[in-house]
Each structure stands twice: as C-alpha cells, then as structure tokens.
Amino acid sequence: MNARLFHLPIPRSLGLLLLCCLGLNPAGWAQQVETLTAKPLSQAIKTPLRPVPEYRSVQLPVVTRGGDLVPILAETEGLFARQNAQVTLVREDDFRKQVEASLSGRTPYVRGTLGMITAAAEAFQAQGGDLVVIYQLTWSAGGDALVVRADYDLKEIKTLAAPLYGPAMDYLPHLWQDKALKSTKIRWVAEPTLPGYATPGKVVDPASVFQADPTLDAALCLLPDALMLTSNGTIGTGAEGSVKGATLLQSTQADAKVIADVYAVRKDYLEQHPQEVARLVQALMEAETRLEALAKTPTDPAYRRLLTTTAQHLFGTAHATAETEELWNGYQFVGREENQTFFTGQDSLISPFQQHVVALQPGLQGLGVVAKPVTLQAAPWEYTRDGVRYAVPVVATPAADTVARQDSAVAPATATVQAPTPNTAAAPPGELEIYFAPNERTSDKTYTDDFRQVLAMTRAFRNPVVKIEGHADPQGILKAKAEGASEQQLNTLKQRAKNLSYVRAEQIRAQLLDYAQTQNLPLDQERVVAIGEGVQHPKYESPKNEAQWQANRRVVFRVEEAAVQ
Structure with missing residues (x-):
C-alpha cells in the first residue's frame, strides 16, 4: 500500500543553508507576518x-x-x-x-x-x-520548546508567537501556572512549522515569525525549529537560519506528560x-x-x-x-x-x-x-x-443521508446504596441500598465503597447527572388511613414523609460531594441533585414485614445522561 502525503518541498534548515550559499539573506526578505485571532473552533469552523x-x-x-x-x-x-x-x-x-x-x-x-x-x-x-x-x-518530552531572545526569563516575555489550534494550547496554560505569561501578547499563526504549501510573501509559523520580526520576544515551536533558531541549542549566531542571541529557555523535556x-x-x-x-x-x-x-x-x-x-x-x-x-x-x-x-x-x-x-x-x-x-x-x-x-454493543445510527444523528442510546445506570439486610431478596445487578431507621433523618455511617461505585458509573456518560432519590415507608400512612384519618391528615403525613426523604437524600448528597472533594475527583455539584420522593414509589406498596418496611426507607442513586437543552 503506497501512502499519499502532502510534502514540504525541502526542510527549513536545508533550504536556509542553500539560500545562504547562494548569497541570499532570508532575514532580508520582504515578508508579512500573517497573524490570527483566537476564537473557539466551534465558532471558527462552520462546516x-x-x-x-x-x-x-x-x-x-x-x-x-x-x-x-x-x-x-x-x-x-x-x-x-x-x-x-x-x-x-x-x-x-x-x-x-x-x-x-x-x-x-x-x-x-x-x-x-x-x-x-x-x-x-x-x-x-x-x-x-x-x-x-x-x-x-x-x-512530548522535549519536542516542544520555548525560544527567547538574549537572556529573557518568563516574566520578561511581552510578545510571543505560537501556532493557533496547535500544541501551544496544551503547553502555554502549563507555563501560565505561576501567572508569568498572563500579560504576554500572543501572536497566533496558522502552522506549527514551515508548511508544505507555498506562502509567497507571508510567514505563517512561529520560527519564521521569530526570524522576521526582531521585536518579538519569544516563540513556541517544535524542537527542530528551536535548535535551528538557537544554533543547535546553544546561543544563536545569526547564521544558517539562527537568530542572534536566541536561546532555548524551556521545553517539555522538563515538563514531561504535559x-x-x-x-x-x-x-x-x-x-x-x-x-x-x-x-x-x-x-x-x-x-x-x-x-x-x-x-x-x-x-x-x-x-x-x-x-x-x-x-x-x-x-x-x-x-x-x-x-x-x-x-x-x-x-x-x-x-x-x-x-x-x-x-x-x-x-x-x-x-x-x-x-x-x-x-x-x-x-x-x-x-x-x-x-x-x-x-x-x-x-x-x-x-x-x-x-x-x-466493549459495548454497537448502536445503530440513521442511514448515511441522515446527517443529524442522535448519540448512542445508553440506559441510565441505577444504583441503590444499601446495607445488607437478612430476609430480603437479592438486589438486581449493580444495585446497592442505604437503609434508615424509622423517622431517622441522618446517618453517621460512611459509604466510601458505594460512593466509589457511583462515581465510577459517571464515566459511562458524556454529560452525567447524578440523581439522589430519598424514599420513605408508607406504613404509617397506611395505618392512619385504616384508622379513618381524614384526607387532610393523610396529606400532612405524606408531606412529612416527603420532607424526611428529601433530608435523607440531601445528607447523602453532601457526603458524596465531600468524598469526591477529598479524593480530588472532578464532580460538578450542579449535576448532583437531591430529590425527596416520599411514599410515591415504595419498593413494597403494602409491606408485610420489617424487612419490607426497611427496604422502603432507602436512598437511590440514578446516573444518567443530562437532557439536551
């Protein structure tokens, strides 16, 4: 199989050497620096x-x-x-x-x-x-480098050339951790290195911009270009494509895994x-x-x-x-x-x-x-x-002429956080439960393993939402109804049950968020919602024994995809 590629006509260093041998000075060309304005790719591209x-x-x-x-x-x-x-x-x-x-x-x-x-x-x-x-x-382990003029340090850099939508997107924020480059003006260019197409009268890559504009303090470029600018990683002499006084200030060799x-x-x-x-x-x-x-x-x-x-x-x-x-x-x-x-x-x-x-x-x-x-x-x-x-079933997508397709249908993952209870049926696969005693509003227990499992489930979704549902047991309401309580009295009991279930869900939500924070795990609190269901959805509508009553007093986690607005 023969690969078809777009080629550079000649590498930068060989081309510059040839020009010098012909008596031509690349720095003397009349070249225009083509700079770009940074904007989100979602706005720059309308294809x-x-x-x-x-x-x-x-x-x-x-x-x-x-x-x-x-x-x-x-x-x-x-x-x-x-x-x-x-x-x-x-x-x-x-x-x-x-x-x-x-x-x-x-x-x-x-x-x-x-x-x-x-x-x-x-x-x-x-x-x-x-x-x-x-x-x-x-x-990158040295393949991306920051070249500066003279003895500049990070805090002295006022102007910097970098490729827009290139590796600088990953590296510059890392260099900004100490805010050293916050006041730096970035001159964005189109290419990370000399392009494989003709650009007559224009320079469109960081190294060429650094050569053409003596007012530029620094350039973020690929290692071969950085070595050329700095006379093979020393101090630029001004010959063979180098820039006089240019030095290699920093590279990803010191910033591994960035x-x-x-x-x-x-x-x-x-x-x-x-x-x-x-x-x-x-x-x-x-x-x-x-x-x-x-x-x-x-x-x-x-x-x-x-x-x-x-x-x-x-x-x-x-x-x-x-x-x-x-x-x-x-x-x-x-x-x-x-x-x-x-x-x-x-x-x-x-x-x-x-x-x-x-x-x-x-x-x-x-x-x-x-x-x-x-x-x-x-x-x-x-x-x-x-x-x-x-590792997952292939989800059928619309025919080729249907461009606006829906994302894969992924069933919501459900976990009910649970403490094991005798005489109850085994929970469905992936379900766990947290139980509360009658009228218990809070729990001092910790659920580290359960929280780990719930957070792991969020990895299956692009925009996960964690719904924490509190549920109450209808036993007291059923008993009051049998004893002839009025509709108003029953509604009051239902509201109390709803309030109680919400308090339980909110307490578990707070514990989950605290756990995620202590583990330094990303979890947007706006996507974690506590809901008080009260007695609307009991596990057993007419509980017959203590185990069934306890099964109704529970908190359920539902992890699902956020609705598209």
Missing part, C-alpha cells in the same frame, strides 16, 4: 457534519511530530495491511483544515494533542456530532465500524512495539530506512534524517500498556485521561479556543493480550 462515505481506503492524517513515526512505520512495514486496516496517510499540519475535512466526511479521523482534540470536539458537538479519543501515541499526542475518530464512525477502528489501533500498537526495538538498534538497516522514509513524508526529502531523529528523540512513546493505564486508570476511579481533560479546561478557555468546558470521551476499549476489543 456542517456530513456522513463519511464507504471509501476503499480511509485517510489517516499525520503531522510533523515525533509520534507520527508510528503510523509511518505501520505503513512502511505493512502493519496496517496485516491488520486489514485500509488507510492512506495524509500530512496536514493545519489543524483547522483537519477538523473541516473530518466534519465534511473526507476522513473520520483527527490527529492532534489532547487540547487540540478537545477544541475540535466542541466544534463537532456544535454540528450534532462528537469525537472519541482512540489511541495515545506519545507524551502534551499528550493522540488520535480521535468520529463517534458515529466508531459506532458503525468498531472492528475497523480496533484493527487500526492494533496496527499502531504493533508499530510502537517495533519502534521501541528499532530505537535500541541504530545500526539496523531498518532504522535508517525508517529515518529516510519519515524524512521524505514529513520534510519532503530523504536527506532530512537529522530533523527526523530530533523529532524521534523529543517524544516519549507509550505503547499498549500505557494506553490501557491512561484510558482506563485500571484500579483508579478516575482515569489519567479524564484527569488530563479536566485539567486542560481552564487553560483552553483562558486562551479563547473553547467557549465552555468540553466533555471528551475515550473509546470503550477492552484491552486484551492481543490488542483491543470494542
């Missing part, structure tokens, strides 16, 4: 959601980042073909164009960092669709083609295993072959092997086991993936690239020794 046709080979985007050695290796060594994953590699560093291509149905896949995919998910949701993250390729590079797929496509997507993920896993082995044997001809092939794909010439090695060395490849840990958390209640998405939200909003907190889902993979398996 409607269209179905993905049944292609013979599906486009899989690759970008100029270290993690993309993985799909290129999978293509080169036939791993995609062996898994019957029919894909065609297409290089596209302009993330906005990637998202537009996926929305329009030209490809179901999107390639970016977790922050970039989060912003793209908001754009999909605005069009009635969604994205699901299916695989993590790498953590930028996660991932693949995502359209949710409707995953539901329609789960096995196809699983085969793609399996091929990527095999490629990472192979890549790990190659990294240990640089004398292996396959090692050199991968360098030249990747150089041709990403830099447009097989001679750019030095740049390719810089990309390779700037990222930590994760593989199968770390994917499983990242997306499932295994024994953790909240997965590292979910924690990472939650942590990104304030920064993304602060940069103006999302309009509000965005929910992002991971694929429901079941990890096996041989790969992954789609």
Whole structure:
C-alpha cells in the first residue's frame, strides 16, 4: 500500500543553508507576518457534519511530530495491511483544515494533542456530532520548546508567537501556572512549522515569525525549529537560519506528560465500524512495539530506512534524517500498556485521561479556543493480550443521508446504596441500598465503597447527572388511613414523609460531594441533585414485614445522561 502525503518541498534548515550559499539573506526578505485571532473552533469552523462515505481506503492524517513515526512505520512495514486496516496517510499540519475535512466526511479521523482534540470536539458537538479519543501515541518530552531572545526569563516575555489550534494550547496554560505569561501578547499563526504549501510573501509559523520580526520576544515551536533558531541549542549566531542571541529557555523535556499526542475518530464512525477502528489501533500498537526495538538498534538497516522514509513524508526529502531523529528523540512513546493505564486508570476511579481533560479546561478557555468546558470521551476499549476489543454493543445510527444523528442510546445506570439486610431478596445487578431507621433523618455511617461505585458509573456518560432519590415507608400512612384519618391528615403525613426523604437524600448528597472533594475527583455539584420522593414509589406498596418496611426507607442513586437543552 503506497501512502499519499502532502510534502514540504525541502526542510527549513536545508533550504536556509542553500539560500545562504547562494548569497541570499532570508532575514532580508520582504515578508508579512500573517497573524490570527483566537476564537473557539466551534465558532471558527462552520462546516456542517456530513456522513463519511464507504471509501476503499480511509485517510489517516499525520503531522510533523515525533509520534507520527508510528503510523509511518505501520505503513512502511505493512502493519496496517496485516491488520486489514485500509488507510492512506495524509500530512496536514493545519489543524483547522483537519477538523473541516473530518466534519465534511473526507476522513473520520483527527490527529492532534489532547487540547487540540478537545477544541475540535466542541466544534463537532456544535454540528450534532462528537469525537472519541482512540489511541495515545506519545507524551512530548522535549519536542516542544520555548525560544527567547538574549537572556529573557518568563516574566520578561511581552510578545510571543505560537501556532493557533496547535500544541501551544496544551503547553502555554502549563507555563501560565505561576501567572508569568498572563500579560504576554500572543501572536497566533496558522502552522506549527514551515508548511508544505507555498506562502509567497507571508510567514505563517512561529520560527519564521521569530526570524522576521526582531521585536518579538519569544516563540513556541517544535524542537527542530528551536535548535535551528538557537544554533543547535546553544546561543544563536545569526547564521544558517539562527537568530542572534536566541536561546532555548524551556521545553517539555522538563515538563514531561504535559502534551499528550493522540488520535480521535468520529463517534458515529466508531459506532458503525468498531472492528475497523480496533484493527487500526492494533496496527499502531504493533508499530510502537517495533519502534521501541528499532530505537535500541541504530545500526539496523531498518532504522535508517525508517529515518529516510519519515524524512521524505514529513520534510519532503530523504536527506532530512537529522530533523527526523530530533523529532524521534523529543517524544516519549507509550505503547499498549500505557494506553490501557491512561484510558482506563485500571484500579483508579478516575482515569489519567479524564484527569488530563479536566485539567486542560481552564487553560483552553483562558486562551479563547473553547467557549465552555468540553466533555471528551475515550473509546470503550477492552484491552486484551492481543490488542483491543470494542466493549459495548454497537448502536445503530440513521442511514448515511441522515446527517443529524442522535448519540448512542445508553440506559441510565441505577444504583441503590444499601446495607445488607437478612430476609430480603437479592438486589438486581449493580444495585446497592442505604437503609434508615424509622423517622431517622441522618446517618453517621460512611459509604466510601458505594460512593466509589457511583462515581465510577459517571464515566459511562458524556454529560452525567447524578440523581439522589430519598424514599420513605408508607406504613404509617397506611395505618392512619385504616384508622379513618381524614384526607387532610393523610396529606400532612405524606408531606412529612416527603420532607424526611428529601433530608435523607440531601445528607447523602453532601457526603458524596465531600468524598469526591477529598479524593480530588472532578464532580460538578450542579449535576448532583437531591430529590425527596416520599411514599410515591415504595419498593413494597403494602409491606408485610420489617424487612419490607426497611427496604422502603432507602436512598437511590440514578446516573444518567443530562437532557439536551
């Protein structure tokens, strides 16, 4: 299978060297810096959601980042073909164009960092669709770097060039933790590195902007560009594309596990083609295993072959092997086991993936690239020794000409928190109960295990709502009715029962929120609702014994998808 890619005509460093040899000074070009305004992708992109046709080979985007050695290796060594994953590699560093291509149905896949995919998910949701993250390729481990002039530190940076809708979305908020960059003016540009298309008279990437504008204090760019600007990581001499006095101030080598590079797929496509997507993920896993082995044997001809092939794909010439090695060395490849840990958390209640998405939200909003907190889902993979398996039933979606599809129908998860009681029937699977004594308004018991189980259920939903229902036993009302109580007296007893059940539900709600806070787990209190049901829905309408009376005095948790407003 031959991959079709969009190529750079020549890598930046080789091109600049050639110009210098010809007596031309790149800094002397009349170039215009093309800057962009940050806005949420959901507002910047208006492409409607269209179905993905049944292609013979599906486009899989690759970008100029270290993690993309993985799909290129999978293509080169036939791993995609062996898994019957029919894909065609297409290089596209302009993330906005990637998202537009996926929305329009030209490809179901999107390639970016977790922050970039989060912003793209908001754009999909605005069009009635969604994205699901299916695989993590790498953590940036030096592959993204901040270059400054002279001896600037973070607090002295007043102007900064960075790629809009690029890795800066993940990294800049991390640098902002100490508010050092809060007053910095960001000049957003379209591309993370020199693009694979002509831009006559314009510069559209951070390194080129840094070269062209001497008033710019800093640039956030990819490692090969950062090394070029700083004369191979020292102090820029002003020769061969470097900027005089430029130094590498900080990189993700010191900020490990800040930028996660991932693949995502359209949710409707995953539901329609789960096995196809699983085969793609399996091929990527095999490629990472192979890549790990190659990294240990640089004398292996396959090692050199991968360098030249990747150089041709990403830099447009097989001679750019030095740049390719810089990309390779700037990222930590994760593989199968770390994917499983990242997306499932295994024994953790909240997965590292979910924690990472939650942590990104304030920064993304602060940069103006999302309009509000965005929910992002991971694929429901079941990890096996041989790969992954789609772990939930496939939900049928409308025909291909029905663009506005509904999300998967997921039945509400119900758990009744319970203390075991003799002589009661076994609770249905997934149900637990908390019981109260007659007229007991509060409970001093703790329900740590039950709260963990309820919170774990929220992971099955994109916008979970936790409803905590308090229920009361109708025994007293039934007895009063039998003794001839008036309708007014019965209504008063029903209202008291309703008030009592609400107090019980509110107490359990407070305990649940306290538990989530002590465990540093994300739980929006606005999505946790206490409801007093009173005697409206008893488990036993006419209880016959103590066990049935006690079963009616309960608190029930219902976790379900929030209604779309």
